[in-house]
Amino acid sequence: xxxxxxxxxxxxxxxxxxxxxxxxxxxxxxxxxxxxxxxxxxxxxxxxxxxxxxxxxxxxxxxxxxxxxxxxxxxxxxxxxxxxxxxxxxxxxxxxxxxxxxxxxxxxxxxxxxxxxxxxxxxxxxxxxxxxxxxxxxxxxxxxxxxxxxxxxxxxxxxxxxxxxxxxxxxxxxxxxxxxxxxxxxxxxxxxxxxxxxxxxxxxxxxxxxxxxxxxxxxxxxxxxxxxxxxxxxxxxxxxxxxxxxxxxxxxxxxxxxxxxxxxxxxxxxxxxxxxxxxxxxxxxxxxxx
Amino acid sequence: xxxxxxxxxxxxxxxxxxxxxxxxxxxxxxxxxxxxxxxxxxxxxxxxxxxxxxxxxxxxxxxxxxxxxxxxxxxxxxxxxxxxxxxxxxxxxxxxxxxxxxxxxxxxxxxxxxxxxxxxxxxxxxxxxxxxxxxxxxxxxxxxxxxxxxxxxxxxxxxxxxxxxxxxxxxxxxxxxxxxxxxxxxxxxxxxxxxxxxxxxxxxxxxxxxxxxxxxxxxxxxxxxxxxxxxxxxxxxxxxxxxxxxxxxxxxxxxxxxxxxxxxxxxxxxxxxxxxxxxxxxxxxxxxxxxxxxxxxxxxxxxxxxxxxxxxxxxxxxxxxxxxxxxxxxxxxxxxxxxxxxxxxxxxxxxxxxxxxxxxxxxxxxxxxxxxxxxxxxxxxxxxxxxxxxxxxxxxxxxxxxxxxxxxxxxxxxxxxxxxxxxxxxxxxxxxx
Numbered sequence: 182x183x184x185x186x187x188x189x190x191x192x193x194x195x196x197x198x199x200x201x202x203x204x205x206x207x208x209x210x211x212x213x214x215x216x217x218x219x220x221x222x223x224x225x226x227x228x229x230x231x232x233x234x235x236x237x238x239x240x241x242x243x244x245x246x247x248x249x250x251x252x253x254x255x256x257x258x259x260x261x262x263x264x265x266x267x268x269x270x271x272x273x274x275x276x277x278x279x280x281x282x283x284x285x286x287x288x289x290x291x292x293x294x295x296x297x298x299x300x301x302x303x304x305x306x307x308x309x310x311x312x313x314x315x316x317x318x319x320x321x322x323x324x325x326x327x328x329x330x331x332x333x334x335x336x337x338x339x340x341x342x343x344x345x346x347x348x349x350x351x352x353x354x355x356x357x358x359x360x361x362x363x364x365x366x367x368x369x370x371x372x373x374x375x376x377x378x379x380x381x382x383x384x385x386x387x388x389x390x391x392x393x394x395x396x397x398x399x400x401x402x403x404x405x406x407x408x409x410x411x412x413x414x415x416x417x418x419x420x421x422x423x424x425x426x427x428x429x430x431x432x433x434x435x436x437x438x439x440x441x442x443x444x445x446x447x448x449x450x451x452x453x454x455x456x457x458x459x460x461x462x463x464x465x466x467x468x469x470x471x
Numbered sequence: 472x473x474x475x476x477x478x479x480x481x482x483x484x485x486x487x488x489x490x491x492x493x494x495x496x497x498x499x500x501x502x503x504x505x506x507x508x509x510x511x512x513x514x515x516x517x518x519x520x521x522x523x524x525x526x527x528x529x530x531x532x533x534x535x536x537x538x539x540x541x542x543x544x545x546x547x548x549x550x551x552x553x554x555x556x557x558x559x560x561x562x563x564x565x566x567x568x569x570x571x572x573x574x575x576x577x578x579x580x581x582x583x584x585x586x587x588x589x590x591x592x593x594x595x596x597x598x599x600x601x602x603x604x605x606x607x608x609x610x611x612x613x614x615x616x617x618x619x620x621x622x623x624x625x626x627x628x629x630x631x632x633x634x635x636x637x638x639x640x641x642x643x644x645x646x647x648x649x650x651x652x653x654x655x656x657x658x659x660x661x662x663x664x665x666x667x668x669x670x671x672x673x674x675x676x677x678x679x680x681x682x683x684x685x686x687x688x689x690x691x692x693x694x695x696x697x698x699x700x701x702x703x704x705x706x707x708x709x710x711x712x713x714x715x716x717x718x719x720x721x722x723x724x725x726x727x728x729x730x731x732x733x734x735x736x737x738x739x740x741x742x743x744x745x746x747x748x749x750x751x752x753x754x755x756x757x758x759x760x761x762x763x764x765x766x767x768x769x770x771x772x773x774x775x776x777x778x779x780x781x782x783x784x785x786x787x788x789x790x791x792x793x794x795x796x797x798x799x800x801x802x803x804x805x806x807x808x809x810x811x812x813x814x815x816x817x818x819x820x821x822x823x824x825x826x827x828x829x830x831x832x833x834x835x836x837x838x839x840x841x842x843x844x845x846x847x848x849x850x851x852x853x854x855x856x857x858x859x860x861x862x863x864x865x866x867x868x869x870x871x872x873x874x875x876x877x878x879x880x881x882x883x884x885x886x887x888x889x890x891x892x893x894x895x896x897x898x899x900x901x902x903x904x
Contacts, residue, residue, distance in 0.1 A: 188720065191745075195712040293521075301525030303736060303767045314744055323744045397736055397767055401523050405709045440713025446676060446703045448713060 191320050192441050193434065198326040200433020202392065205333035206406055207413040207425040208340055209384025215420030216357045216377035219269065219280055223287035225407015227382050230291060231257050231389025232398040236304050239393075245310045246393045247328075254386035261382025265375045273374075288403070295400035304398045311394045325394035332391045336384060337426045343380075344422060353377060357420070416456050418466030428467060431455070511568040512559065512831055514821065515588030517581055517599035517609055518814075520573035523707060523733050524602070526763045527810055531601055531624065532571060533803035534811035537795070538818035539567050550791055550849055552823040559822065561829040567822055570594065574605045581605035585612035595831045596621065598817055601810065603627030604678035610638050619824075619837045623817025624810055626756070627682045631865040637833075639840050639859050641817050643869030645679070645755065648778050649686040651871040652727065652753055653694050655885050662887060665896055669699045671723035671749070673714065673738075675706035675730055683729040683755050699723050706734050715741045718749070725751045732758040739768045739775075743901055750897035751776060753873075762805045765879055772876050774898035779874045780809040782883045784891040785853055792851045816850050820857050853889070 210224045221227075231253050238249040246253075264287065272283050311325040344350040355363040356373040364370055396402070413432050417424025432452055439451030459467065516535050519528040543566040546554040558564035570592050572584035581600050588594045589612065596619045600606040606625040613620035614635045621639050622630065628646040631638065659665045670691055674684035684703060691698050700721035704714050715738065718726060726749045730738060735758030741747075754777040758764060765772050783806055786793035795815070799807045807815070820843060825831070828839035845857040847868070855868040873885035875894055882892040 188716065192713070192716060195716075195745075199710050199712065296521060296525070301521065301529065303526065303733070303763045305736075305767045307769060314746075321745050326744075395740065397733070397740075399523070399733070400525075405707060409709065436710070437712045441716050444702075445711075445714040445717060446705070449705060 187319050188441075190318075192438050194320050194322060196434035196437035197430065198323070198330050198433070199437055200430035201330035201333040202326070202388070202429075203406070203409055203413055203433055204426045204429025205329075205336055205388040205391075206385055206410045207417065207429045208337045208422055209381040209388070210410050211414045211417065211420055211422050211425035212340060212344070212384070213377055213381035214414060215422070216353055217269075217273075217374055218420075220284065220411070221378075221381065222281065222284040222407070222411075223264075223291060223403075224381075224385060224410055225403030225405070226288050226291040227257060227260065227403075228385040228389050228392070228406055229295060229398070229400065229403040230260065231386045232393045232396070232402060233295065233299060233304075234386075235390045235393035236306060236398050239306050239309075246306060246390050247310050250332075250387060250390040253390040254383045257386030257389070258379045258383040261378040261380070262375045264382070265378035269374070269378065270371070288407075292400050292403065299400070301400055305396075306393055309394045323395065325391075329388075329391035329394065332387060336387045337422065340380065340384065341422050341426075349376070412453075412456060416459060416466055418468040421466065421468040424466055424468030510563070510565045512562065512565050512825055513592060513594050514567060514569050514818075515572060515585070515592060515594035515597045515599075516569050516818075517572040517574050517584045517588070517597065517605070518601055519576045519605075520571065522575045524576050524731060526732060527601060527761055528573070530762065530803060530805065530808065530811040531814040533799060534807065534814035535569055535571075535598060535818045537799050537802060538815045538822070539569055541798075542567050542819070542822045549794065551795075551851075552819050552845060552849060553826060559826040561826045562831070567818075567825075569598075569818075572599075574600055574602070574609070576602050576605065578602075578604045578608040582608040582612050585609040586616075589613065589616045589618050594618070595833055596821055596825070596836055598623065598814070598821060601625060602677070602679065603630060603682070606630060607678065610635065613637055617837075618833050619821075619840055621817050621821045621840070623813045623820075625679070627679050628686060629682065631860075631863040635864065637837055639843075639864040639866075641820055641857055641866050641869070642780060642813050643854075643871060644865070645683045646686050647869065648755060648871045649683065649690050651778060651873070652687070652755075653690050655753075655873050656696075656725070657694075658885065658887060659894075659896070663894070663896070667696070667724040667751070669697045669721075669723045669725075671700035671702070671718050671721045671726045672698055673700075673702045673704065673718065673726060673728045673730075674755075675734055676703045677706060679757070680706070680729045680731075687727050704734070706731055708734065708737070711737050711741050712745070714738075715745050715747055719745065719747050723749060725749065725753055727753045727755070728759070729755040730758040732761045732763055735759050735761070735764050736767050739764075739771055743771055746901055748898070748900040752898070754778070756780065756809055756871075760809050760874070760881065762808055765876065770879055770904075773879065773904070774895055775876045776884070776894075777874055777876075777881075778871050779881065779883075780869075780871055781807070781812040781852055782872060782874050782881055783807070784881075784883050785851070787891055788889070789848070789851065795851050812851055816852055816857075819850070820845065 213221045234253045235246045238244040272280050313324050315322045352368045356370045360370045413428045414425050417428030435452050436448050440448030518531045542553045545557050558566045574581035597613050600609050601624045603625040610620040614637050619637050623641050626645040628644045672687050674680035752775050756778050759777045796807045824839040828835040847856045874881040875884045884890045884894040
């Protein structure tokens with residue numbers, strides 16, 4: 182390959198890896214919004230909690246993040262349901278502004294809880310099972326990032342299959358479309374909402390365990406990913422899972438490609454420019470609703 | 472799905488987990504406040520105690536608190552200002568009390584914290600803020616209220632050029648440090664025969680990084696080096712892939728970096744991932760000398776060079792450095808670094824001035840600060856001493872050193888006559904490590 186082609190290929194591959202990371206986080210957020218019409222601002226911080234879970238399981242019990250993945254997913258699933266039951270359920274009929282403040286309050290709560298319990302120090306899992314990199318035709322692929330990307334595809338695929346092809350998935354979609362009509366059909370909307378929250382949180386449970394293989398953990402790490410995830414969900418079409426998935430890849434690619442070929446200082450400018458263009462031309466996002 | 476009881480036990484389980492992991496955090500000892508009714512001198516200190524820079528904020532606070540402990544206590548063996556007696560002797564043994572403010576790396580918050588400390592807590596002087604962008608605004612508030620502001624750790628060159636009367640900076644600034652880099656490169660050529668012709672300059676894009684980048688570019692032009700890559704970047708970013716790829720493409724003889732802690736870690740990881748092997752990386756302090764940097768990247772941080780303001784191995788020439796470091800380590804659980812050492816020194820300089828003023832009147836303190844003259848052997852820094860230029864408030868006696876990470880520790884490698892170890896240049900590639 183010519184050096185130019187190699188550089189381009191490397192940028193595309195890196196962009197894909199970064200993008201799939203975002204995708205998984207965004208898919209969970211899209212699920213919650215899709216079913217309930219509620220934006221979970223604390224999504225990034227749920228990711229942070231999952232990363233800490235993976236870190237502590239490794240530190241205290243020498244459990245490799247790959248092995249603790251199911252545990253982190255389960256923990257976050259339960260946490261999602263807990264948050265729904267304790268907080269979200271009570272504000273379902275409240276004005277939108279209260280709903281926004283509720284999940285925003287969770288952001289402040291979780292971040293400061295993490296600060297208090299675990300100090301602001303940066304943590305990194307030093308020798309995970311997944312480490313090192315591959316060199317394929319002169320392109321560098323980080324192994325933990327590769328596995329994280331594969332995990333993202335698998336998890337997103339699973340969520341999509343679950344929502345579109347199973348009975349419970351249909352019930353979720355019915356509740357999303359029309360809560361009252363679904364209730365008339367015998368679907369318990371309370372259970373559906375709890376399930377949506379549980380599954381949405383489980384997505385970042387998976388993402389957190391995968392990310393902890395190569396990303397450092399600290400209380401504010403949610404801010405870095407959470408905001409981008411929100412933007413991706415809107416870009417993909419609020420509530421659309423394939424939309425969030427695709428938009429995540431697009432953002433990752435644009436960020437790295439734009440950063441390389443234009444200038445790293447402008448990479449977010451390019452991302453947001455594309456975001457603006459798409460949202461202006463097509464306000465419902467790329468894929469609209471499921 | 473769950474009944475009440477299962478639910479409650481779930482919550483209990485979560486709480487237990489939180490408690491277990493919380494209990495694993497090392498205890499942070501705090502100095503006990505003086506219970507005596509001796510009058511107090513109240514000082515404000517504004518640092519990034521939360522947010523991405525919180526680890527740095529923690530050690531800055533630790534440095535100040537250790538200084539206060541030494542001032543308020545009796546340490547006749549330490550050749551530091553005010554160590555020998557308890558409290559401030561010219562104020563009847565009055566003790567220093569510091570009230571900390573958290574600026575969260577936000578210039579607006581820094582300014583409002585300064586206002587709060589001055590108007591509500593009635594502090595007689597301020598210390599702070601680490602982030603140059605925050606020091607700029609906080610010291611503005613101090614200037615308006617005519618309260619002396621001692622800046623110990625911010626290095627942006629513009630801070631002392633604003634014509635302020637109440638601003639005093641003990642640390643040398645980035646212009647001086649950038650000059651140190653080029654002195655170092657010159658020495659490298661003349662004394663070690665290593666020639667660097669092209670430079671890549673990477674810097675975070677807030678006030679500090681931008682000023683460092685600017686100074687480095689100007690000096691590069693002045694001394695005839697070619698800048699083959701000029702890469703500003705956003706410091707709170709999820710990835711730096713494109714930046715590192717640009718660095719690889721540029722293939723410079725040396726990379727000059729100015730990063731805070733989280734981006735420094737990100738870059739190091741990405742350098743390894745993308746197999747980036749420059750002959751040398753010259754970092755401008757900050758993130759690269761933060762204890763969390765090596766704490767997080769470990770051996771991957773080896774061979775990085777950084778401009779430093781201070782190093783533990785200065786103890787070879789100044790044993791007091793080791794004594795103070797031991798005290799700090801006992802209280803905070805980590806070795807001192809350039810940030811904590813400067814915050815520590817800043818507090819001592821301020822207290823020395825208040826003592827000479829013999830009063831808590833801000834005007835008297837300001838006058839005393841202007842007359843400061845502390846010799847080099849009474850501070851733990853590698854400076855000739857502490858004085859303040861009457862026009863600008865800048866200490867002209869400061870200077871930097873260059874350290875290299877070897878075997879996961881920082882060793883002074885320049886000036887070559889102060890070096891405790893030989894420099895390793897070029898860096899071994901990732902494959903060779």
